């Protein structure tokens with residue numbers, strides 16, 4: 001890895017490899033190299049949410065499509081074509097309900113992410129990442145004195161912040177080590 005890292009910043013050494021090319025997780029995520037290699041995504045503090053503008057756009061789109069169904073039903077009534085009337089009405093109702101569902105789901109997701117943000121931020125900021133071996137660890141030694149994989153770290157942060165349902169299945173299935181390891185050395189399966 002070519003990224004320049006101030007050795008021993010914080011005077012911290014990696015519990016995984018003993019190296020000193022260690023940065024905080026926020027600094028690691030801000031690095032362009034991490035963005036390119038998608039390490040920033042693997043260490044993301046929180047799930048992405050739909051912006052208010054996008055929710056507005058989805059609302060307009062949904063209502064326009066609902067109006068198309070409504071227009072079809074109206075034409076059916078005008079021209080006495082029952083198929084148009086029924087088809088258009090069903091379409092309009094389904095599209096309207098679908099739109100309502102999408103909008104409320106997006107609003108609910110934004111609320112969940114906002115509610116857990118301070119908890120996620122505190123955990124995310126207290127961790128460091130080793131450029132040498134890719135391990136993530138908590139320099140304070142709590143809740144684990146040994147290194148984690150980025151996936152284990154994300155699962156821990158997101159679960160604690162209430163974002164567990166938003167984890168990728170791949171990350172959700174990752175096992176977290178016990179907080180008090182029975183053997184010294186801890187996990188060594190970081191990829």
Ligand SMILES: [Zn+2]
Pocket residue numbers: 014015016017018019130131132133134135
């Ligand atoms: Zn290391």
